[in-house]
Amino acid sequence: MMITEGKAPTDRAARYLKQVLSHFSHKITVEQAEDHGSATFGAGKAYLTATADALVVRVEAADAEQAATVQRVIVSHAERFGEKDQLKFGEFAPVAA
Template identity: 40%
Template sequence: MESVAVVATDRAERYGKQLVGHMSRKISGEWTGQSGYLDFNGRGRVELSAGADALKLELTSDDSETERLEEIVGVHLARFGSKDGMSVAWNRKSSEAGTVQGPYSEEDMKAFAEARKARQKA
């Protein structure tokens, strides 16, 4: 399945590089100049491209993985851009609706931080 998100931002290159840098600690990924990719080890792949006013994310995955991968990528990006009120809305090339992540409030960000601390203690 294919799903696309075009995220409005005047700092597309910065956010693309940050997303790939963060996620490539656990999966394959690379950022070069204005574009990059994230490879979820056979479950899916996201191609990223930075424009002057948006970051474009193009996800290709098995149908069973699409929603999960939209959420993983979208939550990370929306969290990075929380101070800018960033949201990520996915549009599937099929007739199904995609998922939406963000924008996240200050309270949401605190809850994410607390959940992370709890996971680290476990």
């Protein structure tokens, strides 16, 4: 199991969390609450959390390649939705299971 985590600094994290998960809810299984949620892809699962100062994404997948696939999908959509606010994720780092 590969677990990675990355974050994008923003004071509008809850907005982007809702936008990203709503977008994917038409295609895949999504669970959503006010400040957290998840999206289950074929390659793995993404957990999103809105904090006061960042959108945090934690990815769980079978291996590094699948984790990178889920990261790319989530990050590309979130950054596109947050383009006007210059939303940018830093590097995703491995997390101990």
